[in-house]
Amino acid sequence: MALLAIFRRGAAACCRNIFQAERRFQHTAAAFDQFSGEELYSELPEEQLASAGSQALRTDTFVREAFQVLDYPERLQKLLLTPHREIHVELNIVRDNGEIEIFNAYRVQHDNSRGPFKGGFRFSPQVSMDDVRSLSSLNTWKTAVVDVPFGGAKGGVCCDPKDLTEPELERITRKLVQSLKDVMGPDVDIPGPEISAGSQVMAWWFDEYSKYKGFSPACVTGKPLDLHGSFGREYATGRGVMLATRELLRHEHLGKIAGKTFVIQGFGNVGSWAAELLSLYGGKIIAVTDRTGGIYNAAGIDILSLKRHMKAKAPFGGHLRSFPGGEPITIEEMLKLQCDIFIPAAVPDVIDEKVARELNCRYVVEAANGPTTVEGDKVLRERGIGVLPDVYANGGGVIVSFFEWVQNQQTYRWEEDEVNRRLDFKMTDAFKRIWDVHQLQKLPLRTAAYVIAMRGVVQATMIRGFD
Numbered sequence: 001m002a003l004l005a006i007f008r009r010g011a012a013a014c015c016r017n018i019f020q021a022e023r024r025f026q027h028t029a030a031a032f033d034q035f036s037g038e039e040l041y042s043e044l045p046e047e048q049l050a051s052a053g054s055q056a057l058r059t060d061t062f063v064r065e066a067f068q069v070l071d072y073p074e075r076l077q078k079l080l081l082t083p084h085r086e087i088h089v090e091l092n093i094v095r096d097n098g099e100i101e102i103f104n105a106y107r108v109q110h111d112n113s114r115g116p117f118k119g120g121f122r123f124s125p126q127v128s129m130d131d132v133r134s135l136s137s138l139n140t141w142k143t144a145v146v147d148v149p150f151g152g153a154k155g156g157v158c159c160d161p162k163d164l165t166e167p168e169l170e171r172i173t174r175k176l177v178q179s180l181k182d183v184m185g186p187d188v189d190i191p192g193p194e195i196s197a198g199s200q201v202m203a204w205w206f207d208e209y210s211k212y213k214g215f216s217p218a219c220v221t222g223k224p225l226d227l228h229g230s231f232g233r234e235y236a237t238g239r240g241v242m243l244a245t246r247e248l249l250r251h252e253h254l255g256k257i258a259g260k261t262f263v264i265q266g267f268g269n270v271g272s273w274a275a276e277l278l279s280l281y282g283g284k285i286i287a288v289t290d291r292t293g294g295i296y297n298a299a300g301i302d303i304l305s306l307k308r309h310m311k312a313k314a315p316f317g318g319h320l321r322s323f324p325g326g327e328p329i330t331i332e333e334m335l336k337l338q339c340d341i342f343i344p345a346a347v348p349d350v351i352d353e354k355v356a357r358e359l360n361c362r363y364v365v366e367a368a369n370g371p372t373t374v375e376g377d378k379v380l381r382e383r384g385i386g387v388l389p390d391v392y393a394n395g396g397g398v399i400v401s402f403f404e405w406v407q408n409q410q411t412y413r414w415e416e417d418e419v420n421r422r423l424d425f426k427m428t429d430a431f432k433r434i435w436d437v438h439q440l441q442k443l444p445l446r447t448a449a450y451v452i453a454m455r456g457v458v459q460a461t462m463i464r465g466f467d
């Protein structure tokens, strides 16, 4: 009885907190009815705007915007902006030539109030603790927006994968697992695919982790189909981008994907699958680029032929520019092309203030993480270019990662159709929730997405309590 009373008191206190927060939300929602993006920016502290281009501060800036709308107490902001745990490890690797090289690797576990930490591990020379911290926070909000029961994390190894052989990449991955295995795992923190880290890297992760902890397929997602992977994960992020675009066009009363023109930056996992699926639904992909430049064809590029071309040249020399079905263009030229939708699907910070002024599109659908700087975002808002933000638009990857994790826990594989149907439901449902807030409160889609995410994370945090 005493226990029950304590439980009831605790539950009542939690509910009171949530109701108070909800009332504050409703109150501010009404007050913010006429809020425009411009006003939101004018509320930002000067020093924050000054450093707005910094990747490190980007997510925090968007988080603070949503906080202004929700009017949550300051101490809650601090709690949610501060990562749970930051790890820096040194990986000593024997290169193929016998020399020892040291690589820095980072993992930031941002928030786990809604479930185990979740997020990819990227291999890139641009990786730093600041980047990883910002991206880990982005994943906290992303998992909440698309409503999968995970928290947010991100990792990265500072290296240039094009200078590494496959055995060297394997040794780095295995060393990474050896260093992090005690703070990661199926119910704790689950990595997934990211830049230059595809299904083979996930397979090595699974293998190495299982050596120490026993057979654990759910310790990592994005694994190959032959090794406990899920149907549909390979193309999930690109498919999610296509579904997000479909919903955007539908809600804007602009019809279907068919006939719309697209420019896509990045032709790796996400960019190439988004291109293929958008063209399957009749979209005209007029330009694609990778890190070496790209190709342009006003009549639309034959994406399947392009993919065959790239595959034939892989792993070395698969450059877009050498594809005969279009004219070569530079990345700078690509950014100025007229199109309906520009899809950044490569690296961060592409749309800065200057590029935002030059873009010649109606919408930006952010397939990459953090492709728009805070200053760039401000210019896009001023110019009336709609942005479907990363925190939602590339959520297809983590949604199907969640499906893979569920299947691994059940030891039962779902059919491909079922995975795709469930992904469609999740992307459509999340879009509707964002759209409703966007319309009702007159907020930019990005702020609307963060508002929804924050409510989810805050509710979970408060229900769990602080003891």
Ligand SMILES: NC(=O)C1=CN([C@@H]2O[C@H](COP(=O)(O)OP(=O)(O)OC[C@H]3O[C@@H](n4cnc5c(N)ncnc54)[C@H](O)[C@@H]3O)[C@@H](O)[C@H]2O)C=CC1
Pocket (backbone or CB within 6 Å): 193, 194, 195, 196, 197, 237, 265, 266, 267, 268, 269, 270, 271, 289, 290, 291, 292, 331, 345, 346, 347, 348, 367, 368, 369, 370, 394, 395, 397, 398
């Ligand atoms: N793989 C996934 O499931 C997910 C990936 N993302 C994000 O999508 C983006 C792309 O990731 P992936 O396709 O997995 O990586 P990837 O490594 O498969 O492909 C990256 C592509 O970007 C190109 N690229 C690199 N630097 C460039 C530059 N300066 N200009 C133009 N292109 C450049 C590369 O040549 C390559 O075509 C990243 O921002 C990643 O964080 C987000 C959610 C999930």
Ligand SMILES: O=C(O)CCC(=O)C(=O)O
Pocket (backbone or CB within 6 Å): 118, 119, 120, 121, 139, 142, 154, 190, 191, 192, 193, 194, 221, 222, 369, 394, 395, 397, 398, 401
């Ligand atoms: O866990 C995954 O599938 C990768 C998720 C991720 O890092 C992201 O969506 O940015």
